[in-house]
Amino acid sequence: MKQDLVRIHSFEYLSSEILELTFISDFLGQQARPGHFVNIRVDPNFPLLRRPFSIFNVEGNKISIVFNIIGTGTKILAAKKVGDTLDIVGPCGNSFLSFMDGEYETAVFVGGGIGVAPFPFLTKQFDRSKKILTFLGGRNKNLIVTKGLRNVKIATDDGTAGFHGTVLELIKNDFTITQYGIMRFFTCGPTRMMKAIGEFANNLGADCFASLETDMACGIGLCQGCNIEMIGGEKKYKLVCKDGTIFETKTVKL
Amino acid sequence: MEQSFTLRTVEFTNRILAASGTFGYGNEVLDLVDINKLGGIMTKSLSLKPRDGNPSPRITETPSGMLNSIGLANIGVHKFIEEKLPVLRKYTTKIIGNIAASSVDEYCAVLELLDAQEGVHGFEINVSCPNVKEGGLNFGTDPHQVAHITKETRKRTEKPLIIKLTPNVTHISEFARAAEAEGADAVSVINTLIGMSVNISTRKPRIATTTGGLSGPAIKPIALAKVYETCNAVKIPVIGVGGIKTWEDAVEFFIVGASMVQIGTANFVDPATGTSITESIERYCEKYSISHMIDLIGSLETNKNVSIVDSWL
Numbered sequence: 001m002k003q004d005l006v007r008i009h010s011f012e013y014l015s016s017e018i019l020e021l022t023f024i025s026d027f028l029g030q031q032a033r034p035g036h037f038v039n040i041r042v043d044p045n046f047p048l049l050r051r052p053f054s055i056f057n058v059e060g061n062k063i064s065i066v067f068n069i070i071g072t073g074t075k076i077l078a079a080k081k082v083g084d085t086l087d088i089v090g091p092c093g094n095s096f097l098s099f100m101d102g103e104y105e106t107a108v109f110v111g112g113g114i115g116v117a118p119f120p121f122l123t124k125q126f127d128r129s130k131k132i133l134t135f136l137g138g139r140n141k142n143l144i145v146t147k148g149l150r151n152v153k154i155a156t157d158d159g160t161a162g163f164h165g166t167v168l169e170l171i172k173n174d175f176t177i178t179q180y181g182i183m184r185f186f187t188c189g190p191t192r193m194m195k196a197i198g199e200f201a202n203n204l205g206a207d208c209f210a211s212l213e214t215d216m217a218c219g220i221g222l223c224q225g226c227n228i229e230m231i232g233g234e235k236k237y238k239l240v241c242k243d244g245t246i247f248e249t250k251t252v253k254l
Numbered sequence: 255m256e257q258s259f260t261l262r263t264v265e266f267t268n269r270i271l272a273a274s275g276t277f278g279y280g281n282e283v284l285d286l287v288d289i290n291k292l293g294g295i296m297t298k299s300l301s302l303k304p305r306d307g308n309p310s311p312r313i314t315e316t317p318s319g320m321l322n323s324i325g326l327a328n329i330g331v332h333k334f335i336e337e338k339l340p341v342l343r344k345y346t347t348k349i350i351g352n353i354a355a356s357s358v359d360e361y362c363a364v365l366e367l368l369d370a371q372e373g374v375h376g377f378e379i380n381v382s383c384p385n386v387k388e389g390g391l392n393f394g395t396d397p398h399q400v401a402h403i404t405k406e407t408r409k410r411t412e413k414p415l416i417i418k419l420t421p422n423v424t425h426i427s428e429f430a431r432a433a434e435a436e437g438a439d440a441v442s443v444i445n446t447l448i449g450m451s452v453n454i455s456t457r458k459p460r461i462a463t464t465t466g467g468l469s470g471p472a473i474k475p476i477a478l479a480k481v482y483e484t485c486n487a488v489k490i491p492v493i494g495v496g497g498i499k500t501w502e503d504a505v506e507f508f509i510v511g512a513s514m515v516q517i518g519t520a521n522f523v524d525p526a527t528g529t530s531i532t533e534s535i536e537r538y539c540e541k542y543s544i545s546h547m548i549d550l551i552g553s554l555e556t557n558k559n560v561s562i563v564d565s566w567l
Contacts, residue, residue, distance in 0.1 A: 001285045003526065041523060048470055049315050050523055087524075089286070217313050217320055218522035220286075222278045224298075224324045225313030236306040237327070 001092065001220065002027050005085045009062055011078075017142040018114065019078055020056060022064040023086055029061035031091050034122035035211055035246050038065065038090035039219035042076040050089065051077075052219055052241075054117035054188070054211065057124070057148055066117050066145065092219050093245045096122050096186060099209045105181035106131040108206075110167060110197050112189020113143045118211055120148025122186065131180065137167025137193065168196050185209070191254050198249025208249040214240045229253040255539040256546045257532065259293065259514055261491065262414040262439045264375045266293035266348050266514070269547060270504065270528045270535075273495050273518035274299055274352035274378060274418070275324065279338040280345075283525045291529040294348035296378050296442075296516065297334070300368070301353075302360050304330035314451050314460035319470030319497070320519060321449050323463040326354045331364045335371055343373035350416065354380040358406050369411045376413045379403060382420030382445035394420040394445075397432040404436035416493065418442040419484075426480050427487035440491040442516065444480045447473055470519040471497045478510055485511030485552065499527065501534035511552040 006023040014020050028038070032055050039050040051073040053065035067074045080086070096118065100107075107130050109119045116136055126132060134152045138144045141161035146152045154162030155170035163170040167189075185201040185208035187194045194210040201208035217223040221242035228240050231253055238244065238252075257268040272280075274296035280289060289295065307327025314321050329337070334351075342349050351368040355361040361379060368374045381394035381403055393399040404417055417433040419426055421444035430441045446467025451460040459465075477496020484492045494512030498504050499520040507515045520527040544550050 003286050003524070046318070047315060048318060048519070048523060049320065215311060215313055215315070217315075217322070217519075218525075220525070221282050222276060222525070223313065223322065223522050224275075224307065224327050225311075225322060227307065227310050227312055227327070229310065237310075 001090065003087070003089045006063075006088055008080055008082055008084050008086060010082060014066065014145045014147055015142045017068045018066055018145050019068070020064050020066050020147075021077065021080075022062050023088075024061050025063050025088070026061045028055075028063045028090060029058060032058050032063060032121075033091065033095035033097050034125050035094060035096035035118050036091035037093050037219070037245065038063070038088045039092055039216070040065075040077070041087040042073045044087075047072050049217055050219060052092070052213075052216055055091070055121055056117050057120050066114065068114055068143065089219060092241060094243070096209065096211070096246055097125065099186075099246060099248070100127055102184065102207070103182060104130070104184040104206070106133060106183045108171075108180075108183050108185045108201075109134045109149070110137075110171070110185060110187040110189070110193075111135070112137045112167060112187075112193040113139065115187075115189025115193075115211075115213075116145050116149075118188055119186075123148060123150055133180065135167050135171055137170070137189070167193065168200060171197075171200065182206070187211070187249075194249065195254035198254065202250055209246055210249045210252075210254070211245045212240050212247060212252070213245070216241050255536055255544065257535065259547070261376065261514075263412070264348060264414050267346070268293040268532050269508075269514040270532045271296060271350070271493070271514055271516045272521060272528055273516035274380065276518045276521040277525070279329075279334060279342070280347075280349065281338055281341045286525045287529055289347045290345050291532060292347050293514065294350050294375070295342075296350045296352045298328050299326050299352045299354035299380050300328055300331045300334055300364055301326060301355055302331060302364050304328065304333065309462040311461050313466075316449065316451050316468065316470075317472060319468055319472035321451055321461055321466040321468055322446070323461045323466035325463070328354075331367050335367065339371060339373050348375040349373055350376045350378050350414075352378045352380055352418070358403055361403055362406055362410055365407050365410055369413060374413070376416065376439075377407065377411060378416040378418050378442060379407055380418050380445070382418055382422075394429070395423050397428050400429050401432040401436050404433045404438050408437040414439045416440045416442055418445055420445045421476060421480050421496075422448050425483075427483050430484045430488045430492070434488045434490045438490060440493055440513070441484060441488070442493040442495055443484050444473075444477050444496045447476065469497070471499050471503075473497045474503060478506060481507055481512050482510040482554075498531075501531040501538065504531050504535065505538060505550070508547065508550045509552075509554050511554070513551060
């Protein structure tokens with residue numbers, strides 16, 4: 001992990017609402033793994049705290065994140081120019097790669113809205129011997145990003161793209177479960193969705209790993225602000241920033 | 255320029271410290287910061303037994319600051335001694351054990367365990383956590399209790415003893431005097447202020463315990479006023495803490511009389527805040543020909559005829 005000033009290389013709109021920001025970092029190019037996040041200080045003065053972003057893609061020393069403009073931090077980030085510098089800390093958190101090994105044939109990626117963020121990088125580095133299915137859900141077509149993904153199926157709440165309904169309904173309708181053999185689920189998105197996906201997976205006897213999101217002050221375990229309650233286990237709480245962000249869904253209280 | 259400072263028997267290489275609860279146990283930041291460039295680190299509050307802390311959500315951002323209600327989550331003093339201290343002993347920065355407890359006996363028990371350890375250079379007694387019922391604030395808002403805790407802990411150590419005071423009282427100086435009278439070597443001023451924030455969509459408080467401790471640049475003017483008040487009331491050193499983010503902030507605290515300062519919330523944004531402040535103060539002192547920090551500390555110009563600050567416009 002390192003604190004670094006990086007230069008913005010490019011911006012690209014992936015939909016009318018979702019922006020991909022690419023910056024240059026040799027260090028992250030070598031160190032970043034799928035599921036890691038970077039903590040970005042969008043401005044030296046305001047807002048006070050850094051904002052965490054999943055790493056969306058890594059190509060050599062080009063690192064990208066995606067976001068939609070939903071608040072103060074993302075608004076400031078979207079107004080940056082190519083060539084501007086960003087103060088980042090990373091890579092933070094654990095990686096999906098730690099949960100990749102095991103006896104299963106199909107990896108099922110389920111992304112909700114901007115929760116799609118870690119999956120393109122994961123797709124790129126995933127075990128080639130395994131099949132990947134990707135399910136994306138969003139409020140509408142503007143919140144669906146398919147760049148860098150494989151075997152994508154889409155659900156939107158308003159029916160403007162793909163299946164009209166939730167991503168869980170899509171999965172339930174779509175699945176002829178037996179055809180994919182033993183599955184393992186990886187999910188990122190709204191907490192309610194991840195909880196539902198975790199329960200669905202466990203009912204199938206499949207493992208499910210979720211990348212969680214909470215408010216964070218530091219992103220590196222100093223403030224103890226981003227706790228998640230554990231089910232069973234030795235500790236009552238763990239930290240999303242440092243012990244996660246990825247947890248097996250049945251071990252956490254979502 | 256001489257930045258070192260001696261408190262009782264311990265010489266700190268400079269006057270910049272990391273505030274308790276904002277720097278973990280000191281070992282989490284080793285990738286990011288050269289901790290030897292800090293005068294010292296106040297550990298995360300340690301209690302006799304491990305504490306889980308409060309439910310989620312524990313923090314929220316507020317204008318120029320944040321609210322927290324961590325609830326003194328910590329690994330407990332035994333695990334600190336076994337797992338964290340051996341790593342910290344390899345560094346020259348001074349480690350000050352911050353202690354939180356729900357009884358005077360517990361304060362004393364934790365202090366005695368730490369006092370026996372090489373590599374624990376002093377103590378900061380947290381009588382002012384706003385987020386735990388028995389976490390000290392009820393001690394911290396009663397000057398007799400502050401006096402009592404100071405007296406009992408003082409008996410048990412020859413190492414520097416610092417009492418960390420709460421601003422959630424009418425006159426903080428009264429509490430500083432109580433600590434001074436019972437033998438405290440210094441007081442830390444201030445802990446967080448009680449604050450609140452509400453999500454207007456859900457109408458729920460933004461942190462699980464409804465109210466929490468406000469910190470960050472938002473509280474700096476309050477902290478500065480409390481430090482000024484305290485410096486005018488006691489002879490023991492006052493350690494200024496509250497909202498320091500830049501070296502200029504730290505210099506303000508020195509001018510009003512703080513002998514040392516702590517960096518808190520700013521560490522969450524940039525863990526190297528303290529080390530870079532140390533370097534900047536060096537340059538500031540060179541520019542104004544200040545050869546020793548004592549020429550800066552308490553140098554507040556109180557002549558009412560001073561002109562309006564030039565940077566205002």
